Amino acid sequence: MELFPVYKQWDIEPVKGLGTTLWTADGEEYTDLYGGHAVISVGHCHPHYVAALNKQAQTLGFYSNAVKNSLQSTLAAKLGEASGYPDYALFLCNSGAEANENALKLASFATGRARVLAFGKAFHGRTSGAVGVTDNPKIRSPFNANPLVSFAPLNDLDAVERELSQGTYAAVIVEGIQGVAGIYEPTDQFLQGLRELCDKTGTILVADEIQSGYGRTGLFYAHQHAGIKADIITSAKGIANGFPMGAVLISPAIKPSYGMLGTTFGGNHLACAAAIAVLEIMEKEQLVANAAKVGEYFREALQNDKAVKEYRGRGLMIGLELKPEYVGLRDRLLFEKHFFTGAAGENVIRLLPSLTISLETARKFVKAWKELTA
């Protein structure tokens, strides 16, 4: 049997990692500023993370949600404290798309309405409901086309008002910072206006913080830079440093009922042990502050670089739009200088490194970048 070839792949296979370093089987060393798509939050094979997973695997790897699991309550308490949402409730699942599916379902249950407003260029995942609110017809099959979903341009409050004032929307879903689109930020003013419009029209505000959250932008969630609270927040990617997990944080105003959500694997013992270890490491090593500090260094070093048309993002969620003559730089960074980075289309390089990245590693990257663009 062969693999179903849906991914564009480089012919490189990392087999070992430590911190922000990766090695291939033949001992070639690479520096990881991509984090496997914003997933590696506390570095590859962090000793505390490895020990926690080992210990849990030797104790109890899995049991279903038909029984109590105090690791889930420990995680909920820690996440409540770290996120600034201590009074919200936690539902655990297995991926970002699944977290968004559950968020939209909850909003619909809570309001009794069915429509959802999403934004131009948004990406919320590839399962049916999630891809239905993703503004990319290329990845939406006819089965996924959803007449209940409308799109408004990001940062256009008038367009949002026109839609929400109809009083028919269950939810608005917005990324803390748009990632897959190429790092586009909702302005603080836009998010504040969105909050007001949701309050006025009884619409649930869902913040998709799957890529932008978990400390990456220098606050726990990116929407918190605007000083607002969302009604539902979705997390995944870095939450368990590569162990599959999704999370939905739910306002106390939304009431649960038996069976309205559910999953076999969600919140299993191994995933919870991994996620608890991530929060412990984040707290002990002050990683949110490190993301802000190293992010500031990248901004100073690269925002006026001659290859950069526009520097976008916050903290360690960075989009570097290249001038046309520098398209191809990402491949050169990888093959000539051994740096993994992310992309959004041909002309945007995305940096999504582990929050543990040191200034020394950041400087090494900037040096390589400058050498290639000299």
Ligand SMILES: Cc1ncc(COP(=O)(O)O)c(C=O)c1O
């Ligand atoms: C903002 C956002 N939402 C949702 C998802 C989907 O997450 P997953 O691939 O875990 O389903 C992603 C993945 O890139 C994302 O960036």
